[in-house]
Amino acid sequence: MGNMLITPILKWVGGKRQLLDCIMPLINKNCSTYVEPFVGGGAVFFELQPKKAIINDYNEELINVYLTIRDYPDELIAKLEKHKANNTEEYFYAIRALDRDSEYKKLTNIERASRIIYLNKTCYNGLYRVNSAGQFNAPYGKYKNPNIVNATTIKAMSKYLKGAKIDIRQGDYKDVLKGLRKGAFVYLDPPYMPISSSSSFTGYTEGGFSYEKQVELKLECDKLKAKGISFLQSNSDCPEIRELYKDYEIITVQAKRRINSNALKRGEISEVLIYYVSNAKQSVSE
Numbered sequence: 713m714g715n716m717l718i719t720p721i722l723k724w725v726g727g728k729r730q731l732l733d734c735i736m737p738l739i740n741k742n743c744s745t746y747v748e749p750f751v752g753g754g755a756v757f758f759e760l761q762p763k764k765a766i767i768n769d770y771n772e773e774l775i776n777v778y779l780t781i782r783d784y785p786d787e788l789i790a791k792l793e794k795h796k797a798n799n800t801e802e803y804f805y806a807i808r809a810l811d812r813d814s815e816y817k818k819l820t821n822i823e824r825a826s827r828i829i830y831l832n833k834t835c836y837n838g839l840y841r842v843n844s845a846g847q848f849n850a851p852y853g854k855y856k857n858p859n860i861v862n863a864t865t866i867k868a869m870s871k872y873l874k875g876a877k878i879d880i881r882q883g884d885y886k887d888v889l890k891g892l893r894k895g896a897f898v899y900l901d902p903p904y905m906p907i908s909s910s911s912s913f914t915g916y917t918e919g920g921f922s923y924e925k926q927v928e929l930k931l932e933c934d935k936l937k938a939k940g941i942s943f944l945q946s947n948s949d950c951p952e953i954r955e956l957y958k959d960y961e962i963i964t965v966q967a968k969r970r971i972n973s974n975a976l977k978r979g980e981i982s983e984v985l986i987y988y989v990s991n992a993k994q995s996v997s998e
């Protein structure tokens with residue numbers, strides 16, 4: 713079992729914490745390299761805590777958070793202490809506005825990482841959300857006692873990321889899949905195919921994830937299969953996804969999600985887990 717102090721540092725749209733009981737048994741723990749090309753908040757990765765892995769996301773701010781936790785935990789904690797001491801609604805909006813300024817690029821990586829963690833802990837619904845220009849746009853959350861610093865988690869995570877062979881990358885998922893060899897295991901958690909117009913949230917990064925990109929992803933999965941690489945993918949339960957993956961094993965699971973534009977309305981929604989195991993003799997629950 714991994715270090716229990718290590719849990720996701722950021723709350724992320726589509727977080728998989730509540731589905732861990734369904735997902736974990738489908739992951740081959742004996743793989744040579746665990747690969748998560750859409751890592752987001754990393755619920756599965758931090759639960760698994762593999763000894764060798766590649767994690768990747770397109771979102772630069774997110775990847776900068778992980779690199780900063782690994783390399784500068786103490787400096788990051790010090791900056792978060794400052795945010796905590798200053799936290800008010802007015803301060804939140806001043807920090808949020810930094811990415812609207814051309815000076816933003818001059819912030820240090822540690823300042824940028826502490827900004828994202830601070831905003832994530834104090835914004836409404838605690839989620840990372842950007843507008844089409846890539847600017848953080850979630851409003852202030854008015855929490856009584858937000859856990860802004862989280863020093864224990866940051867230190868434990870830093871030690872793990874330094875100690876294990878974890879390759880942290882920023883870019884398109886396809887670049888990560890290119891160099892993989894047999895023996896690797898890939899968990900894909902892409903932005904989901906929207907199931908209705910009200911749930912068409914694709915605001916992780918500018919650009920979104922269209923149906924064409926879902927088709928492209930299916931072709932990448934076929935390439936993994938052809939190379940004999942096992943994978944697991946989460947996606948929404950909708951006719952388009954079921955049709956695309958009709959030749960693969962599909963498990964239906966229930967998740968609690970925000971089901972319409974009213975953030976307070978949550979409901980059970982079905983999602984799918986699509987998987988391919990390269991070697992029939994190898995049990996997926998090992």
Ligand SMILES: C[S@@+](CC[C@H](N)C(=O)[O-])C[C@H]1O[C@@H](n2cnc3c(N)ncnc32)[C@H](O)[C@@H]1O
Pocket residue numbers: 724725726727728729749750751752753754755756768769770771883884885886901902903904916917920921
């Ligand atoms: C569903 S979220 C992942 C949720 C995560 N597994 C968790 O448990 O919190 C999808 C992620 O894919 C990233 N993403 C979107 N397009 C991408 C691309 N082309 N390549 C890599 N990552 C991408 C987004 O930034 C987002 O973090």
